[in-house]
Amino acid sequence: MTKEEAIGYIENYGWSTTRLGLERTRELLHRVGDPQKKLKFIHVAGSNGKGSTCAMLDCIFRKAGYNVGMYISPYIQDFCERIQLNGEYIDGDSLARLTEYVMKQAEQMEDHPSQFELVTAIGMLYFCEIGCDLVVLEVGMGGALDSTNVIDPPEVAVITNIGLEHTEYLGNTIEEIAATKAGIIKTGCNAVCYDGAPSVTEVVKKVCAEKNVPLKCVDFSRMEVISSTLSGQTFRWDGKEYELALLGDHQLHNAATVLNVVEAMRERGWKVPDEAVKEGLRDVRWPARLEILGRKPLFILDGGHNPQCAEALANALKSLLGGKKVVFLLGVLADKDYPHMMEMMIPYAESFVCLTPQSNRALPASKLCKFFKDRGCRARWCAKYESGIKRAVEEAGERGIVVAFGSLYMAGHIRTEYANIYAK
Secondary structure (H helix, E strand, C coil): CCHHHHHHHHHHCCCCCCCCCCHHHHHHHHHCCCHHHHCCEEEEECCECHHHHHHHHHHHHHHCCCCEEEECCCCCCCHHHHEEECCEECCHHHHHHHHHHHHHHHCCCCCCCCHHHHHHHHHHHHHHHHCCCEEEEECCCCCCCCHHHHCCCCCEEEECECCCCCHHHHCCCHHHHHHHHHHHCCCCCEEEECCCCHHHHHHHHHHHHHHCCCEEECCHHHEEEEEEECCEEEEEECCEEEEECCCCHHHHHHHHHHHHHHHHHHHCCCCCCHHHHHHHHHHCCCCCCCEEEEECCEEEECCCCCHHHHHHHHHHHHHHHCCCCEEEEECCECCCCHHHHHHHHHHHEEEEEECCCCCCCECCHHHHHHHHHCCCCCEEECCCHHHHHHHHHHHHCCCCEEEEECCHHHHHHHHHHHHHHHCC
């Protein structure tokens, strides 16, 4: 089996679809030797900021000298992004070999695993085989019944910012969703909770009290912002100065969450020097999150895809760009609350260029274009990513600004096409 054959098998297997529950994952992992029981984890759940939080933690613990695995979803450009070791994607040979092994076990199961369950098993085997000291594990969807929750108590369970999402699976209120995500908190771990809606924090506090789990609620008042520019951010936390490579106020809040996780890990005996924390925050990279792809014009790519992300982007545009109007390059999924998202973008827009993300859930670019024209905005749509990028750059001009936004399904293609067009 080749890397391409492995990815094809994982992505195209048609026996099973996503279904919340742990039975299939438990059976599959048991069949391959329960590798997850030989690993230690930081487990991260939430609606927004999970990936950025994972990336910061991964970088910090690598700087501290640990052998660190990271499991994330979805990927931006390369499927192998989902399974990383010390910042490097799983190699094609390992992916092919482990997929072939897991495939043989999966096909013996009466109830075949889903795509996510297959990848989870492959990742656990890889991390175990390679001898990871620590795995930063991102929840796929929800918490309690997500495949990643087959693990024993993690070192720290992290709850990032929570909003309304996947209501057909997770609950109809923010409190119900919080309860589902708090399902990753288990007796024997520590917990850290982003200080968001008070009702969410109360849900997490209740779960921690019931399970006798020490909880740190992030206190943003401990942070003093020194500067925030397109080159990065500087802040003080308890009097110590840090640089953060990621942009936007929301990333400062994610960094505060990460610093609380570091404190919790130190309490559990993990050695994390101050210098490792400083270097990790300074050097972290996370694609498609307020990522600057070019400077003439300024071209910013953000994979945000829900109202909370749109609000964070709007705040960033206001603080970083000083109210300058931008050309938006947009594509959205039809099942997202895109009207709410787009209404937040209109005040910052010079014009809109609309694309269709490569997903069977995508809203056609022509319909998104009509949405904007019905509201008196300048808008046009393009059939291809390449033509959309060129049109947005042309409309912005060398001194203008392009912001690509709306869907992670689109972000990877924008990143690839932009590099192909403007590579020096």
